[in-house]
Amino acid sequence: MGVAIRLSIESVLNESSGVVILPEDKGFVDAVLGQAITPAEYRLLSEAARRITVTDHFRDVVRDFDCPEGRTPAGFRIEGRLERDGQLVFDLIRDIGYEENGRRRATPLIFSADSANPYEITAIKEMIGNLTCNPGIIYDLFLNNPKANVGGKFATREEVMAEIGRVLGPGCDISVEINDPFETNIDRVLEEIAPFEQTLNRHRLVVKIPHTGPVNRENVGKLLSGDGRLDRRYDQGDTDDYLHGHKLALELQKLGYRTNFTLMFEPHQAPLALQARPAFINAFVRHRLIASQRFSRDLAAFDASGDETILLRLKEFMIANDYLSGSDQDVPLTRVAGIARTFLKHRRFDSAEGADGLDNARAGLRWLKTSNLPETRLIICSMEGDDNMPDILSMLSEDEFREMQGRVVITSEPNYIARFSSSPQVVAYQRRFMKAAQSASQAGAAR
CATH class of the missing domain: 3.20.20.70 (Aldolase class I)
Structure with missing residues (x-):
């Protein structure tokens, strides 16, 4: 059985890759480093990426919602593109299917x-x-x-x-x-x-x-x-x-x-x-x-x-x-x-x-x-x-x-x-549970 290895953007940041993050970008780029990538994407980025940065729009969104450093607001998915000069540029795309830090909501619906x-x-x-x-x-x-x-x-x-x-x-x-x-x-x-x-x-x-x-x-x-x-x-x-x-x-x-x-x-x-x-x-x-x-x-x-x-x-x-x-x-x-x-x-x-x-x-x-x-x-x-x-x-x-x-x-x-979060059986089971809890409480008080 093979071992599942999780790769992320952060995995690309190693000495051999030569990928850099400029100091002025770090607070923003930290928010995308946890994004998962495939082995094929890892190989490509390790070979071709030279710098990780974000768009001006990305910065504006984070500032508009006063988001803490290293985080992105809910309601946006994170998308990256590799440009010809080796810049890996991330942007935030409005999408209510996502929560903070580009995490998907619990269900697509x-x-x-x-x-x-x-x-x-x-x-x-x-x-x-x-x-x-x-x-x-x-x-x-x-x-x-x-x-x-x-x-x-x-x-x-x-x-x-x-x-x-x-x-x-x-x-x-x-x-x-x-x-x-x-x-x-x-x-x-x-x-x-x-x-x-x-x-x-x-x-x-x-x-x-x-x-x-x-x-x-x-x-x-x-x-x-x-x-x-x-x-x-x-x-x-x-x-x-x-x-x-x-x-x-x-x-x-x-x-x-x-x-x-x-x-x-x-x-x-x-x-x-x-x-x-x-x-x-x-x-x-x-x-x-x-x-x-x-x-x-x-x-x-x-x-x-x-x-x-x-x-x-x-x-x-x-x-x-x-x-x-x-x-x-x-x-x-x-x-x-x-x-x-x-x-x-x-x-x-x-x-x-x-x-x-x-x-x-x-x-x-x-x-x-x-x-x-x-x-x-x-x-x-x-x-x-x-x-x-x-x-x-x-x-x-x-x-x-x-x-x-x-x-x-x-x-x-x-x-x-x-x-529609409820059902008749919810009431029935709560009745049973609460009676049991009440009995336990009364028994404890008697002791």
């Missing part, structure tokens, strides 16, 4: 929190690699909620995000959604982003950009007044409107920002979203599954009975949930049934592929697998109930998707994620 409540995320901070929020989460669920924002301690979005950054530390990406996704002046968008870039720094800031569909600057006011109904259906927009979010995300990407492209509910949204080169795409689960279940149930009841009142109620549901527009009150019931059947067909609801509502996630992973964007991850979001989390974890254990676990982020409210 990453969990995330949908929250802007610093108190709420404190309990889960060691378990997550990402946090995502939108204006509803920031304002409705926290800032303007006295029960959450205890004593009104936080007054602005910027104050909240600064505290969240402090709580989570460098290893978590933080997605912040802009308040006005319909802005066409990139300078104004950058002005809104600037405070977060300063507070969170660009390393962990992710700018969340939503699909805009048929909504634009001129008609968005309809969503904010009256019954909140748009007068055009989701599939009656203009090309510029549909692709506004894509273009904004791509422009930000070209300026060096990572983006989280959100509001993806159907499988066909993924390949177009990837054209914007985002760091994250999304697959929403909860509301679309509820809608599909309603479509299936009502259509089956109508087909069995011919009762048109079923379709009338279905039409009301579809208007309330924007499958139909506010101007579709007089749409024929045959059209109502046709639209519902089309969604069920595209979602493959009558098959194992879509019955659990995860057809969107499956499609997203397949598109990621064939994309030229190896750093992009899929966020599976918007979950509730007893089945969503177990179904997602079951899907990711399937042969087709097991290798894609490192490209997935599961996000929800912290308590929803945390509840």
